[in-house]
Amino acid sequence: MTTRTRIAAGNWKMNGTAADLAEVEAIAATGARTSEVVTLLCLPATLIDRARGYGVSLGGQTLHAATSGAHTGDISGQMLVDAGATYVIVGHSERRTDHGESDADICAQAEAAWAAGLTAVICIGETEAQYRAGETLDVLRGQIEGSVPQGATPGNTVIAYEPVWAIGTGLTPEVPEIQSVHAEVRAALGAHVHGGETLSVLYGGSVKAANAVGIFALDDVDGGLVGGASLKAADFVPVIEALAAG
Numbered sequence: 001m002t003t004r005t006r007i008a009a010g011n012w013k014m015n016g017t018a019a020d021l022a023e024v025e026a027i028a029a030t031g032a033r034t035s036e037v038v039t040l041l042c043l044p045a046t047l048i049d050r051a052r053g054y055g056v057s058l059g060g061q062t063l064h065a066a067t068s069g070a071h072t073g074d075i076s077g078q079m080l081v082d083a084g085a086t087y088v089i090v091g092h093s094e095r096r097t098d099h100g101e102s103d104a105d106i107c108a109q110a111e112a113a114w115a116a117g118l119t120a121v122i123c124i125g126e127t128e129a130q131y132r133a134g135e136t137l138d139v140l141r142g143q144i145e146g147s148v149p150q151g152a153t154p155g156n157t158v159i160a161y162e163p164v165w166a167i168g169t170g171l172t173p174e175v176p177e178i179q180s181v182h183a184e185v186r187a188a189l190g191a192h193v194h195g196g197e198t199l200s201v202l203y204g205g206s207v208k209a210a211n212a213v214g215i216f217a218l219d220d221v222d223g224g225l226v227g228g229a230s231l232k233a234a235d236f237v238p239v240i241e242a243l244a245a246g
C-alpha cells in the first residue's frame with residue numbers, strides 16, 4: 001500500500017516582509033522536529049530566497065506557464081527553483097477569480113511546474129452558490145478533468161480541496177462532509193489519471209488549531225493548505241502538530 005505524504009502547507013498569500021522571517025524560523029523549528037509531515041510555506045516571492053536554510057520546504061504561490069519572456073510582473077518555475085522553492089500552488093481560487101485563470105491555464109501551469117522540477121499543488125473548490133445548488137461534486141470533477149494534467153504522480157502533484165466559501169470566513173463544511181468530498185475527489189483523480197487515487201489531497205478553508213485535529217483524522221485528508229492561521233508560529237505550530245498526531 002502506498003503511504004501518502006502528509007503535508008502541513010501554509011499559504012501566506014500577499015502577506016509578509018523581512019520582519020516576518022522570525023515566524024518562518026519558529027515554524028521551521030517545529031516542522032523539522034516533526035518528521036512525520038512535510039512542513040511547507042508558500043511565501044511571497046520576495047521572501048522565498050531569504051527563508052532558505054531554516055529547514056522548512058518552500059513554495060511559490062503561482063507561476064507563468066512560459067519559461068521566460070515578456071510577461072511583466074510574472075514569475076517562472078525556474079525562478080522559483082532558483083530562489084529555493086520545491087513546490088508551487090497553482091489554481092488557487094484567488095488566482096482563478098482575481099486573474100481569470102481557467103482550468104486550461106492551470107493545467108499548463110502545472111506542467112510548467114513539473115518541467116522546472118517543482119511539485120504542483122493544484123487547487124480545486126466550489127463556490128458558495130455551487131455548494132448551495134448541490135453542484136459540488138460536478139464542479140470538482142470538472143476542475144480535476146480540466147486542470148490536472150495526465151502524468152500527475154505523487155512525486156509531482158498534490159491536490160488541495162478548498163471550498164471557496166470556507167476560505168477566510170471561519171466557516172467549514174461539517175467534518176463528515178469533508179471526508180465524503182475527499183473520498184469522491186480521490187475517486188475522480190483515480191478515474192482521470194492512472195494511479196491518481198494515490199495523490200495526497202489536502203483540505204483548505206479556515207483550518208486552525210481548534211478544528212485541525214478533527215479534519216486531519218479523516219481517512220482521505222492528507223494535510224491542510226492553511227492561509228490566515230499559517231502567518232504566526234503560535235497559530236501554525238499547533239496545526240502542524242495536529243497533523244503529525246493524526
Ligand SMILES: O=C[C@H](O)COP(=O)(O)O
Nearest residue numbers: 011167168205206227228
Ligand atoms: O490557501 C489557503 C486557503 O485559501 C485557506 O485560507 P484560510 O485558511 O485563511 O481560510
